Amino acid sequence: MADKKVLQVNMVAADHPVWSGTATSVTIPGTEGQMGILPDHEPLLSIIKGGTVSVVDPSGERHSFEVADGFISFDSNKLTIAVERGRDVVRTSGAD
Amino acid sequence: MASQLALKSRINSTTSLGKIFNAQEMIASSHIAKARNVALNAKPYTDAIFDAVQALAAHTHIDHPIMKTHDRGDGHARVAVLALTADRGMAGAYTSSIIRETEGLLAHLDSEGKDPQLYVYGRRGVSYYKYRNRDVAGTWDGDSDHPGVEVAESISSALMDAYMKPEDEHGVSELYVVFTEFVNMVVQKVRVLRMLPVELIRPAVDTSDGITMAELAEPDDADDPASEVSPLYSFEPSVDEVLDAILPKYIQSRIHECLLTAAASETASRQNAMHTATDNANNLIDSLTRELNASRQAAITQELTEIIGSADALNKEEE
Numbered sequence: 001m002a003d004k005k006v007l008q009v010n011m012v013a014a015d016h017p018v019w020s021g022t023a024t025s026v027t028i029p030g031t032e033g034q035m036g037i038l039p040d041h042e043p044l045l046s047i048i049k050g051g052t053v054s055v056v057d058p059s060g061e062r063h064s065f066e067v068a069d070g071f072i073s074f075d076s077n078k079l080t081i082a083v084e085r086g087r088d089v090v091r092t093s094g095a096d
Numbered sequence: 097m098a099s100q101l102a103l104k105s106r107i108n109s110t111t112s113l114g115k116i117f118n119a120q121e122m123i124a125s126s127h128i129a130k131a132r133n134v135a136l137n138a139k140p141y142t143d144a145i146f147d148a149v150q151a152l153a154a155h156t157h158i159d160h161p162i163m164k165t166h167d168r169g170d171g172h173a174r175v176a177v178l179a180l181t182a183d184r185g186m187a188g189a190y191t192s193s194i195i196r197e198t199e200g201l202l203a204h205l206d207s208e209g210k211d212p213q214l215y216v217y218g219r220r221g222v223s224y225y226k227y228r229n230r231d232v233a234g235t236w237d238g239d240s241d242h243p244g245v246e247v248a249e250s251i252s253s254a255l256m257d258a259y260m261k262p263e264d265e266h267g268v269s270e271l272y273v274v275f276t277e278f279v280n281m282v283v284q285k286v287r288v289l290r291m292l293p294v295e296l297i298r299p300a301v302d303t304s305d306g307i308t309m310a311e312l313a314e315p316d317d318a319d320d321p322a323s324e325v326s327p328l329y330s331f332e333p334s335v336d337e338v339l340d341a342i343l344p345k346y347i348q349s350r351i352h353e354c355l356l357t358a359a360a361s362e363t364a365s366r367q368n369a370m371h372t373a374t375d376n377a378n379n380l381i382d383s384l385t386r387e388l389n390a391s392r393q394a395a396i397t398q399e400l401t402e403i404i405g406s407a408d409a410l411n412k413e414e415e
Contacts, residue, residue, distance in 0.1 A: 012140040014245045014352065031333050045148060046332030047341045071342055073148045075329075082144040084245065084345075 005039035013086040044074040103388040114377030124367035131360040175270040180358040181221030183240040188369030191220040197286045248352035275354045276361035284361035
């Protein structure tokens with residue numbers, strides 16, 4: 001658990017940075033359904049539609065963000081989520 | 097010499113004007129910090145889009161109308177010019193420099209045989225062209241000192257529409273933006289930017305040194321001459337759809353960036369103008385006070401002369 005692989009996440013909205021940090025997995029609302037991204041995913045450029053992005057950080061905590069449409073790019077273990085509008089909605093612990 | 101009463105009332109009115117200028121200056125300087133923050137906050141998004149577009153440019157052969165000059169016959173190409181002006185005055189030469197530059201650009205485009213369509217943002221610019229009965233293809237106003245994403249969105253979607261339309265439906269083939277760049281607190285420069293078609297600064301694909309971005313990342317594929325497009329990235333749902341989605345966003349974020357630097361420049365030039373106005377008001381108050389003092393002294397001297405004169409006359413009578 002300690003040396004679990006992680007990826008760098010940087011989420012930005014058009015007018016402000018939303019969240020950045022490390023994560024063990026990220027789920028994004030792709031145009032053709034939810035898409036999960038794990039560390040060492042192949043480089044990817046994808047459109048996302050409005051919905052919820054959820055990020056699981058290394059301590060197992062789940063962060064959820066409500067986003068409008070945008071896109072993600074993933075390259076060398078760095079995930080950039082760029083959305084028109086985005087905000088942090090609920091912060092629930094993964095334990096419960 | 098003006099009467100003391102007149103001078104006093106002028107001093108009073110100048111003092112209150114000076115207070116207003118001073119307050120405006122303070123407001124402007126507090127807004128600069130905010131405008132800067134907004135610009136800084138928007139930067140990660142702009143960078144993210146820019147990186148994505150760079151990645152697209154590096155790994156695909158972009159074949160999208162945004163990227164190339166439309167070949168639309170000759171001699172009569174419509175081009176769009178977007179001028180970013182202020183909503184309010186009291187910003188020195190801010191709006192007038194933009195208008196001067198825009199006029200210059202319009203004349204230049206005319207001389208090239210193009211047909212410029214004018215788009216204006218900012219109430220001052222809009223009223224300038226309305227007053228002169230000029231044809232303006234589109235106008236926006238409001239919040240020129242803190243433009244939101246919504247304004248950028250509506251401007252860019254209108255311009256994209258005009259750009260994507262075919263020539264016979266009043267489509268345009270190029271887009272120029274005239275805006276003020278924020279160099280520093282004292283210097284703001286008017287710049288003309290050709291935004292469409294997009295010109296990308298491609299990473300140097302110089303095969304002679306054998307180092308390209310794609311090769312650095314994935315050396316195995318570099319030797320394969322058949323694949324011109326390095327299969328480094330995968331695109332979801334497809335390259336075309338990603339292009340269709342990202343390029344308009346790229347334009348929008350560029351326009352938003354221009355709006356934000358224009359807003360910062362506007363605030364800075366308002367602060368400068370108000371600072372000068374406060375200084376001028378103070379100078380005026382000083383010289384008016386001097387004039388008032390001189391006129392008061394003159395009145396006192398005159399009274400003294402009168403008293404002494406009459407006393408002398410009385411003394412002479414007694415003798």
